[in-house]
Amino acid sequence: MSHYVYAVLAEAPRGDAGAGLGAEPLRLVPIGGVLAVVGDMAAPPAVSPRTLQAHDAVVRRLAAAVDAILPVRFGTLLDGDTALADAIAGRAPRLREALALVAGREQMTLRVFGEAAAIDPVAPALNDLGPGARYLEDRRRRTRREAEVPELAPLRRRLDPLVRAEHSHRHDTPPLLASVYHLIERGRAPAYLDAVAAGAAALAPTRAVATGPWPPYAFAPEELE
Amino acid sequence: MAARDEARQILDRADASLLDVVDNLLTKGVVLSGDVVVGLAGVDLLYLRLSVLLCAADRIADVKRQ
Numbered sequence: 001m002s003h004y005v006y007a008v009l010a011e012a013p014r015g016d017a018g019a020g021l022g023a024e025p026l027r028l029v030p031i032g033g034v035l036a037v038v039g040d041m042a043a044p045p046a047v048s049p050r051t052l053q054a055h056d057a058v059v060r061r062l063a064a065a066v067d068a069i070l071p072v073r074f075g076t077l078l079d080g081d082t083a084l085a086d087a088i089a090g091r092a093p094r095l096r097e098a099l100a101l102v103a104g105r106e107q108m109t110l111r112v113f114g115e116a117a118a119i120d121p122v123a124p125a126l127n128d129l130g131p132g133a134r135y136l137e138d139r140r141r142r143t144r145r146e147a148e149v150p151e152l153a154p155l156r157r158r159l160d161p162l163v164r165a166e167h168s169h170r171h172d173t174p175p176l177l178a179s180v181y182h183l184i185e186r187g188r189a190p191a192y193l194d195a196v197a198a199g200a201a202a203l204a205p206t207r208a209v210a211t212g213p214w215p216p217y218a219f220a221p222e223e224l225e
Numbered sequence: 226m227a228a229r230d231e232a233r234q235i236l237d238r239a240d241a242s243l244l245d246v247v248d249n250l251l252t253k254g255v256v257l258s259g260d261v262v263v264g265l266a267g268v269d270l271l272y273l274r275l276s277v278l279l280c281a282a283d284r285i286a287d288v289k290r291q
Contacts, residue, residue, distance in 0.1 A: 008255055047251075049243060056246050073254035087257040095255070109245055179248070211245050217253035 003029075003038040003084050004045075005076045006058050008220075010034065010099040013065035021045060021054035031085050032092025034099065037062060038084065044077045063215040068103035070095060070220040094221045102183065105164055106213040108192050110180040112151055114206035149178045154202040158195040162188055167218050177206075181218035189213040 006020065009028070012035060017026040020039030029036045045051040052074065059071045078084045088095070129137070149168050152159075165183040172178075184192055189212055196210045 005257060052246050052250050053243070055250055071249070071254045073256055074250035076255075076257050078258060091255075091257075109248075181253075214245065214249060217249035220253065220255040222253075222256045 001040040001042065002077045002079050003036075003081075004041040005072045005078060005084070005087075006037045006039070006055065007062050007072055007215075008034050008036055008070040008088070008095050008099070009062070009066050010068040010096070010103065011066060013062055015065055018058075018061060020058055021051055026058075029081075029084060031088040032095075034088065034092055034095050036084060036088055041077060044075045047075070059215050063106070068099040069215055070098055070102065071215050071217045072220070091221060098219060098221050101165060102216040102219050104186055105183045105216060106186050106189070107216045107218055108182045108184055108189060108210055108212035109214060109218075110152075110182065110196065111176060111209045111211075112149060112178045112180060112206060113175040113209070114151060114177055115174060149180055151177055151206045152180065152203075152208070155196065155199040155208065158199045159192070162192050162195060165219060183216060183219055184213075186213070 004020065004024075006026070012028055017028060017037065020026050020041075022039065022041060022045065024039040024041065026037055026039050029038055045055070055074050059069070063069045078087055149170065159182070162184050163182045164185065166180060168178055168180045170178045182192070192212075193210055196208055200208070
């Protein structure tokens with residue numbers, strides 16, 4: 001039987017871990033100083049609204065019972081105890097670091113809609129540079145724009161006191177310009193939503209739609225080692 | 226083929242909250258295995274459709290607010 005992995009925890013949940021999306025009992029497997037939450041399955045679940053929402057419900061239930069949780073990507077089925085241990089042990093330091101970041105916190109998602117802000121033209125002083133230097137400068141500016149989402153600048157003053165960490169993904173497919181993921185202290189979602197609403201006029205004509213709170217999906221380590 | 230049809234239906238029927246669930250579960254979270262994506266039929270189609278539908282998420286949110 002294979003192990004379907006729902007989440008990585010820093011500590012055991014308060015109360016019973018409950019059942020998984022297929023009603024299978026959940027188990028906690030300690031590896032490298034973290035706990036993997038797994039259920040036994042023969043095959044990965046089909047992708048459907050029911051299974052996606054059931055998986056999310058399991059993660060939300062676990063999140064409510066612990067201080068720190070890292071959701072695992074949907075469909076992660078590992079073939080037995082050895083594969084599970086191999087998958088987690090090598091990443092344990094990164095996972096512990098990420099668990100410390102998300103402890104007592106949750107995610108808000110901000111979709112930014114509108115017309116893309118123009119990238120500042122290369123400064124005249126740089127016009128004398130060769131094509132390689134100009135390319136690198138342009139790339140630096142684009143990378144900075146990806147990270148900062150300048151269209152959100154009018155909201156920053158209101159959001160900064162609430163935001164503990166941020167990840168952003170630039171779509172540049174108008175009207176959707178970017179998805180921004182904010183990590184906030186648990187219980188601060190109403191204040192966050194109020195801040196977005198209060199800043200709407202200053203943001204116009206750009207629009208921001210906030211959803212959440214979510215478990216901190218966007219703050220989990222993604223890279224394979 | 227059934228899996229691809231089902232994947233299409235997920236997003237054709239999606240409301241704003243399901244779009245966020247799809248975004249969170251299929252493009253975020255701890256990656257423990259490179260087999261995850263290839264092991265789920267229809268996920269490639271979901272990624273493509275998700276990108277398109279997220280562009281309309283503000284319109285969907287407007288409808289929900291009214």
